[in-house]
Amino acid sequence: MNKTIHLRIKKEIDRASEAKVLKLKGTLITKGYTEIIHIKDESEDFYLNTFSTDPDKKKEAENYVLEFIASNGINDSISLIDNVKSNFILL
Numbered sequence: 001m002n003k004t005i006h007l008r009i010k011k012e013i014d015r016a017s018e019a020k021v022l023k024l025k026g027t028l029i030t031k032g033y034t035e036i037i038h039i040k041d042e043s044e045d046f047y048l049n050t051f052s053t054d055p056d057k058k059k060e061a062e063n064y065v066l067e068f069i070a071s072n073g074i075n076d077s078i079s080l081i082d083n084v085k086s087n088f089i090l091l
Contacts, residue, residue: 002052005061006081009047017077024068024078025049033061 009021025037034051042048053061065080 003055003058004050004052005058005065007049007065007078008042008081009049009078010076011045011047013077017074020072020074021078024065024072027068028061028065031064033057033064 013021028034028037028051033053037049037051039047039049062080069075069078069080
């Protein structure tokens with residue numbers, strides 16, 4: 001069974017940070033961690049982005065996300081979160 005990873009992304013970010021967030025999402029797909037990323041409103045200030053990955057790749061994907069965030073200086077725009085209740089039904 002696939003494992004779900006959750007990202008919290010600020011709605012109001014500058015264009016440079018937005019480009020970096022889009023690059024992260026694109027590389028998650030091109031590196032084969034997922035095929036699709038679901039996006040929904042979490043609150044007035046944040047989006048919740050979720051994607052499923054193979055259980056064997058979950059830790060690798062999480063490490064990639066954390067390294068990408070740190071190396072691109074977007075800690076204030078995006079974060080990896082745990083234990084989120086989601087309304088998504090993943091087939």
